[in-house]
Amino acid sequence: MAIRNLRLDGDEILYKKSREVENIDDRIQELIDDMIETMHKYNGVGLAAVQVGVLKRIIVIDLYDDKGPIVLINPKILKSKGEQEVEEGCLSFPNRFAKIIRPAEIVVECLDRDGKMVKIKAKELLAQAISHEIDHLEGEVFIDKIIPGTLEYVEPE
Numbered sequence: 001m002a003i004r005n006l007r008l009d010g011d012e013i014l015y016k017k018s019r020e021v022e023n024i025d026d027r028i029q030e031l032i033d034d035m036i037e038t039m040h041k042y043n044g045v046g047l048a049a050v051q052v053g054v055l056k057r058i059i060v061i062d063l064y065d066d067k068g069p070i071v072l073i074n075p076k077i078l079k080s081k082g083e084q085e086v087e088e089g090c091l092s093f094p095n096r097f098a099k100i101i102r103p104a105e106i107v108v109e110c111l112d113r114d115g116k117m118v119k120i121k122a123k124e125l126l127a128q129a130i131s132h133e134i135d136h137l138e139g140e141v142f143i144d145k146i147i148p149g150t151l152e153y154v155e156p157e
């Protein structure tokens with residue numbers, strides 16, 4: 001496992017659309033391990049492959065609860081319900097936080113890292129995190145959809 005370099009604000013790859021994963025092979029498994037390690041290193045709750053420079057539809061999420069890291073490959077949103085106004089940041093935009101509207105609940109279908117089709121019902125922080133990361137797969141970044149005037153720069157500790 002290895003920490004991968006994060007792609008940061010200004011890197012045009014963040015605005016590109018990621019492609020579906022067709023074959024979950026050893027290289028993909030290694031990428032997933034590296035993504036989890038990189039997310040943990042920077043204390044993130046989610047990371048999309050594009051953020052380490054790989055345009056594949058892979059997301060890792062960890063809310064640091066008993067569910068452990070969750071891996072979503074080729075996720076599709078089946079249902080989206082309600083709204084929540086939340087505070088948000090992104091590892092590609094360090095030290096910046098803003099308010100944003102996310103769905104209150106979503107249902108997502110995806111493959112897990114064993115290639116099994118799974119359905120995830122998410123609300124609150126998990127719904128927010130999955131929505132944020134799926135945006136990355138579409139080449140969208142949170143900073144472009146925040147509630148105007150809510151952007152804050154927080155000094156690193």
Ligand code: NI
Nearest residue numbers: 089090091092
């Ligand atoms: Ni992000």
